Structures are given as structure tokens and as C-alpha cells.
Amino acid sequence: MIGYILRRLAQLIPVLFLASIAIWGMIYAVPGGPIGMMVGENATPEQVAAVRAQLGLDRPIYVQYLDWLLRALQGDFGQSIHSRRPVMELIAQRLPASFQLAAAATVVSLAVGVPVAILSAMYPNSWIDRSLSAWNALALGVPTFWLGILLILLFAVHLRWLPSASAHIPFWDNPVGALRNLALPAVTLGVYVSGIFARFLRASLVSELRSDYVRTARAKGLPERQILTVHVLRNALLPFITIVGLSLTNFIGGAVVTEAVFTYPGIARLLINAISQRDYPLIQGCIVVILVLYVLVNLVVDVLYAYADPRIEYN
């Protein structure tokens, strides 16, 4: 098992290496280059030379990259141009909010997606199945940011039950306040992801329901509900673990716009603001952190899958 994890980690190295070059090289591709963005258009040649020396831009290009990489590996992405504070500190402040939103949205997506999939698979091609698949198409087709706006209109503007802008309140400090603030963004993001979950879990369940062991269980006279919950669901959840991993990209994409809709103080909004302010060290830091989280979760999903399914060989 450890060997498998190490091999998976080793496979990540070339991808992360190329991605790190791309992220580092980003500021060199900006019109005006890294100096232009630091000193502005009206800088004197002396100022330019001073910044050049200060940033170490007079060194060979590979030394500059290795220096950046070594510091990045230690979590040092330099200072934000805009706020003059260490990039990692700004990111660390936002991460708990993003994790809390991700956890809440996952709960919503499973709470909606799994029952929808089970009901659809239990009554294939019935009106229940058709209406639930229409619901799924809608969950996937309606843009996350528009759904968020509609929810704000209903629950914040008309009914006045929930706030239209969500603050980050740690769940353990004030569960009610946290849930009030999390409800709309978590439903917005969760409904979208539930559409993906339900679509794949239904397919997985339907194919499992055709297996021989299900026929045996039926022949034994087991009630349909028991067959589904005890036998089929367990097997169908295996490929589902992979889907959870694959839908991470959608999850992150959805989280970026969801944070923007609800002005939620997560890492995605930090990144959007950094892009608007052309704060490149902060942009690089945010992208690296999100990329590393994404890759790590993917790895955990792979390992979980290998662990959960004894048929998968580690070699």
C-alpha cells in the first residue's frame, strides 16, 4: 500500500513540475514583465535597476526559478503587492472559510444526490426517474452564479430569512450563525455537484441491479429495499468514490463563482481580487495552494478507492 502511494506521488512530480514552471513563468509573460508590474510605467532607470537587483532578476533565469521553487516549497510566495503582507498569511486566513463551505456543500450534494440516484434506479424509466433526471439536467445546466442570485432573491430579498452576503463564522463558535451564513452558498454549490453525483450513481446502481447476485438475492425472496441498501449500494459506491474525485474540478470551479455571488471570504475570492488588482505574488500563491489541495484530494480519493476495493492491485 505504501509503495502504491509513493508511486502515485512520483507520477505527480512531472505534472507538478511543469505546472510550477507555468505558474512561475506567468509573471514573465505579463506585458512589462515582473519589473513593470512592481515599479509602474513612470519609474526612473535607477528605480528599475534597484528593483531588478532587489528581486534578483539580474541572476540567470534557472537560478531565479529554483530560488522561487525552493521558497514556494517552504510556503513562501513573497509579499502581496497590494497589501504588503506575506502571501501565505493572507491565504491561511481564508482557507478555513473555504474548507467550511466545501464541507457544507458536500453534505448538501450527498443529501440531495444519493436519494435522487437511488429513487431513479429503483424505478427506472418511470415518471419518477424521468422527473428526477430532468431535475439533474437542471441542476447541471443552470449556471451556479445565476442559481445563487435566484436563491438570494427568494430567501434574502423576498422572505428575508437569510443574509444575502455570507460572512465566515466558524461552525464550532456559533453553529446557528454559521449555518445561516452557509445555507445559501452551500445549497448553490451543493445542488450543482449533486447533479453530477446523482447522474453517475444512478448509472452505477442500474448496472449493479442487473448483476447475478441481485438475481440470487431476489430469488431468495429478499425485499427490494434490503437488496438495494445492503447489497447494491455498497458495490455501486465504489466507482462513485472516483466520481467524487473527478468532480473536484467542477467543485472548485463552482466554489469560485459561489464565493463571488455571496461575497464569501474564501480563497477563491482572494484570487479574484488579486487578479483584478494584478497582484501577481498573491495570484501565484493562490493558484499553487488550490492546485496542491486539488492534487492531494485526488490522491486521497485514489488511495481510498484502492483501499476500498480489494480487487485493485497496487502493483
Next chain:
Amino acid sequence: MSRKAPRRSLLALRALLRDRGALVSLGFLSILVAMAAGAGLLPIEPMRQNILHALEAPSASNWFGTDELGRDILARVIYGARTSLQTAGGAVAIAACIGIPMGLIAGYYGGWRDAVLMRMVDVLLALPGILFAMAIIAVLGRSQMAALVAVGITGIPNFARITRAQVLSLRSRDFVTAVEAFGASSQYAMFRTVLPNAWSPILVQAIVLASLAILLEAALAFLGIGVPPPTPSWGEMLRTGKNYLHEAPHYAILPGVALTLTILAFDTLGRALARVLEDRHDSGAGLAAAKEEGGR
């Protein structure tokens, strides 16, 4: 072959039109494209401001109401369709022009070319599409061209992987071997023999990708880093409309309806086309993969 091809596509089109969802989607998209293309001929002015009539509800003179500067929202939705379709079309073209040759070369030659090209695709896939697009806009600055390029680059892996999968399944077929045995160059075998037989999942991919491109373009505009104002864009309208939810809820609702219907129409059309072509060709595996890729 050349005489048979149009008949086959005609049959596919006929089967497609028998699908109710595809028919409705095709009808909607045709009207949308016609309005976007002929927007200049319509008696509408998306840029004319009239502050005295700002944020008015839908009425006989302004069917979709007016925005915060008193501009006609319907006119801006129609011109917004133009922005959306142009960006999506350009993005799909960029993705196809780079992704298809990448997949062809990787699948046809295999070996180190395959390894290098597919690692590049892995890097593109390593970052969620929207983040990649945001990084590209961070470098290029905010413009319609930057949005188009950013959305296009995120679509490259889809085309590269679908084409590669198709080429791998066609590579060892007798008709390809025969063409090679006659002494055809690899370019000829790739572009004239393999590619024409691999088009159906690629076409499905293009349509599914168009819906993703429209969504991504709108998301970037909504985040305030897409097509810059005053160019009308659905995402930008939703972004501004969100600030006037109390005064003018229609402002944030109607452009969203147009956006959602367009995305659903492209998606429905892509899926229906995949079903039709699956019935007609033996390339079901490639089409299934195309749909999976589309769901990315």
C-alpha cells in the same frame, strides 16, 4: 466515399430532427444565432442611455425593462448573445485547431510524441478550467480576446483526448493499413484517412464544449474579469443586476434565463447527436468518451 458521405450525414440529421429535445434546441439556437447575427438590423440600441428611465420594470416599450443607466435590457441580451456566441465559437475553434492535431499525432505515432503531448494535456487538466482561464487573463489582461483564448485553451484537452482515443481505435484498421501499404505519407494517412472517420465524437465534443465555453465566458464576466464593459455580456449583466435585486429583480433574472436556455440547448443537442451517431456508427466507445469529457 465522397458521394456517400453527404447522404450519411443527411440520414443522421433526419434522425436528429426526430428527437424532440434536439428539435426544440436546434430551433432555439437557430433563432438565437439569427438574432445575434442580425442584431444590427433590429430596431434596438444596446448602448443608448436614458438615466430618467433607469431600472424600470418590463413594459410595452422595454420588454425586458431597463438597466441602471436606462439602457434597454432586451437589446443588451440580444447583443450579449453575439458576445457569447462569438467567444464560444472562437474558443471551440482554438481548442479544435490545437487539440485535434495533438490527439492525431499522439495517437498515430505513439511513443515519445504521445508521452510528451499527453503530459502537456495532463498539465492542462491538472488545473480546474476556470482557474486556468483566470491565470491566462491575469497575464493577458482583461479583453474579449483574452477571454476567448483562455476559454479556448481550457478546451484543448477535451479535443486532444477524444481524437487520440479515436485514432488509437482506427489506427490498426485494415483501411488505414491499406493506405499505408500503398505508400501514402503519414500526413495523408492521418488527415485524409483517419481523421474523416473520426469526426463524429469530435463533432459531439465541439457542441458540448460550446455549452461549456458559454458558461465559462459568462462566469468570467460575472467575476468581473471577462469581456470588459460596455460590451454587452450576459455574465456582466448578471454581475451588475445582482446589485439591484431590491429595485429591479428582472435585471438579474432575464439575462440568466437567456444564458441557461442557451447552455441547456447546446447540451441537449450534443447529447442527442451522440445518441443518433452512436446508433449509426460503430464508434460508440468514442462517443461515450466524448460525453464523459463533456461532463468534465
